[in-house]
Amino acid sequence: MSTPPPGPGRTSHDLPGDRRGPAGRPGSRGQQAHCDARSPAETSTPASWHVDGPTPLAPDANTFDHLLLALDAACVGVWDWDVAGGTLRWDRRTAELHGIGLDAFDGTMEAFLALVHPSDAPNIQARIAMALASGGCILEEYRVMRPDGSHAWLQGRGRTITDTTGQIVRLAGVCADTTELRHEREQAGRAMQHVSDGVAVYDNEGRFVFVNAVASRLLGYDPSELLGKPMWDVYPEIIGSAFEKLYLQARRTQVPGGFEGYYGPLAGYFEVRLFPAPDGMTVYFRNVDDRRRAEAQRAELIRSLSSALDRARKLFDITAALGQALTVPDVTDAVARAARDDLGADVAAIILIGEEGRLCMVGPTTQPKQVNRVLERISGRAATATSDVLRTAHARFDASRAEYLADYPHVGALLEMAGLGRMAHLPMIISGRPIGVILLGWASEQIFDTDERAFLTTLAGHCAHAIERARLYDRQLSVTEALQQAILPRHLPTVAGVDLTARYLPAGRDVDVGGDWYDALALPDDSLMLIVGDVGGHGLRAATVMAELKHAARAYAMLGQSPAAITGQLSASLTASGSEVYATAVVVCLNVTNQMLTWSCAGHPPPLVLDGASPAFLEEVHGPILGAVDNLVYRQDTMALPPGARLLLYSDGLVERRDTSISDRLDFLSAVAAGANTMGLDAACDRLLDEVAGPSGREDDLCLLAADLLDIR
The missing domain is CATH 3.30.450.20 (PAS domain)
Structure with a gap:
């Protein structure tokens, strides 16, 4: 029999023991439970008691009396059932626990079961039958109906007793009131619910x-x-x-x-x-399925957000690089760097639609030339992914070489030569019209997921705008450069007794063409007019004003006007034009016959004269910039030049630097020019450009016009 659970609806279970099934597992199927209340050291003895005589209790009467006294003090009753005779013996406490007097109990099993709640009686009968069939113990809780209509919970505990032949002859045990304990367990069970x-x-x-x-x-x-x-x-x-x-x-x-x-x-x-x-x-x-699912969703969300942030950072870096790219090759190099550093691509190229629909591939300058040639051959074929992407305006992603060759088998050898495993062809679209394709290639085979496709498509859009801006810049630069080159003299005049040379350097590629210009004109009276001017600003507007001033100065010189008159006329013309740009100029007239030099300066850096090793700036006359003052009369001055003297006219792009004072820069120019005075004129000009102008750091274009007076005496 068994102890009931801590909740309603359960009345019995087998008494716990130390029984083990296969692999030491307690309670294995197919085994019968038995009661074992002994210590672990005694668990190898038989489960049922054995007596040699008819007396089931201890033979020592004194011990028996003490045992009964202890049990009665603990409100525990004693019972004994003679199986063969059918006699059930109770003590007084057992009868009281069942709600009757001892004299009212007739000693039969039927009388006992009549006191048990009808719902619990079948369980008791089943437990007794099981114990008699297999031997062992009984542990059962059951309800008894008392005469006053109430009921109580009792626990009966007993063990089978055998004779010398092993035949079960008795069941003996104890019983106790467990009503209060039962109520506590039921209360705990309700709480557990x-x-x-x-x-x-x-x-x-x-x-x-x-x-x-x-x-x-x-x-x-x-x-x-x-x-x-x-x-x-x-x-x-x-x-x-x-x-x-x-x-x-x-x-x-x-x-x-x-x-x-x-x-x-x-x-x-x-x-x-x-x-x-x-x-x-x-x-x-x-x-915990919901929790694990939520954790998985959170992890996926974190991964997705992290991936999105990483892609946003990459796109920001690429966009910043494209923003600094001025030409189509610059854009291609920026795309190649981003593809290599951020996307892990091995090769990249841009294929553009040129004049008359011809395709033109622009390979990165950082990529080996042989790779660019292979990519050009791949994209230049008639039936390739490039032409299909341009026709459909839809990107194509090939996760493996086999996938690409399934549609374009004729380029297999080229793909093998380029070592490409997967490719992406991304259309660059402006105003709904494809202008070209970005080709990216990887050596390894890999799947393009949705996020990567969206990222690459967005990248292609940014590149398309960068390409369009670079093309516009190239067109504007070409027009401006052509205009400026048209303004600058193609050849310097040849005048006896004078050696002339000139240099022009545009500003850096990230700065529009400026307004620096120079001119040299042989006049009818055998004199030589030299002019260097600078129009403020850059771009087409500056070049236009420069052209106007250059042609006006030449016209005034041909009319025989003096340097001061020419600067005054140029200033008046610039003022009358209403232009908001400013300009500077230095006008020099050199009389070769008597070697007299007359000059006028309007806001321009002073000419430098080198007489032997002694340099000197002509700073005696210096007026304001052209157009600053209405009807201003500029001054001029005259000096005699010794034979062998060298004259340098230049624009401020040669000497001005943002982080250095103009005085220091002029001193540096004077020192370098003095050191190069023994050199030929061309070599001296090259040295000035190398050391004074420098290979980098210039923010403006520059002009240098130099003249050597030859000793022809």
Whole structure:
């Protein structure tokens, strides 16, 4: 017989013992339970008692009296049933516990069962029959109906007794009132019903003693289908599982434990906590599928956000690089760097639609030339992904070489030569019209996911606008440069007794063409007019004003006007034009016959004269910039030049630097010019450009016009 669970609806279970099945598992199927109340050292003795005589109790009467006294003091009754004779003997306490006097009990099993609640009597009869059939013990809780109409819970505990032949002749034991204990267990059971976790209580045989409603729902069984059954009978799949190992460990060590894992029979993830006790095990468990799903979704969201932030950073870096690219080759190099550093691509190229629809590939300058040639051959074929993407305006992604060759088998050898495993062809579209394709290639085969495709498509859009801007810049630069080159003299005049040379350097590629210009004109009176001017600003407007001033100055010189008159006329013309730009100029007239030099300066850096090794700036006359003052009369001055003197006219682009004072820069120009005075004029000009102008750091274009007076005497 068994102890009831801590909840309603359960009246009996087998007495816990030390019985083990295969692999040391308690409560294995197919074995009968028996009572074993002895210490572990005595568990090898038989389960039932054996007596040689008819007396089932201890032969020492004095000991027997003390035992009865102790039991009575503990409100425990004693009973003994003679199986063969059918006589059931009670003591006074047992009768009182059943609600009657001892003299009112007739000593029959029928009289006993008549006092038991009708619902519990069949369980008692079944337990007695089981004990008589197999030997062992009985442990049963049952209700008794008292004369006043109330009922009480009693627990009967007993053991079979055999004779010398092994025949069961008696059942003997004790009984006690467990009503209060039962109520406490029922109260605890009701509390357990409100716990959000599943709760299952097992005895030491691994049998279900109690399950709450949550556990019943999670396990998929009604409590009546579980109570009293070993867990291994209900769920044989747990044999050898992590749960069983933890269960046996907790039972052996009496240390709580827990784990989380997937349980196949219930098709879900469960968090399990085990709390062992000497008489069994309490297990709390809950389904954590929703939590794990939420954690997985959160992890995926974090991964997605991290990926999106990473792609946004890459796109920002690429956009910044494209923003600094002024020419189509610059854009291609920026795309190649981004493809290599951010996308892991091995090759890149841009194929543009040129004049008359011809395709033109622009390979990165950082990429080996042989690779660019192979890519050009691949994209230049009639039937390739490039032409199809331009025709459909839809990107094409080939995750493997085989995928690409399925449509374009004729380029297999070229792909092998380029070492490409996967490719992406991205159309660049402006105003709904494809202007070209970005070709990206990887050596390894890889799947293009949705995010990567969207990223590459966005990248192509940014590149399309950068290409369009670069083309516009190239067109504007070409027009401006052509205009400026048309303004600058193609040849300097040849004048006896004078050696002339000139240099012009545009500003950096990231700055529009400026307004610096120079001119040299041989006049009818055998004199030589030299002019260097600078229009403020850059671009087409500056070049236009420069052309106007240059042609006006030449016309005034041909009319025989003096340098001061020319600067005055240029200033008046610029003022009358209403232009908001400013300009500077220095006008020099050199009379070769008498070697007299006359000059006028309007806001321009002063000319430099080198007489032998002694340089000198002509700073005696210096007027304001052109157009600053209405009707201004500029001054001029005249000086005689010795034979062999060198004259340098230049624009401020040669000497001005943002981080250095103009005085220091002029001193530096004077020193370098003095050091190069023994050199030929061309070599001296090259040295000035190398050392004074420098290879980088210039923010403006520059002009240098130099003249050597030859000693022809």
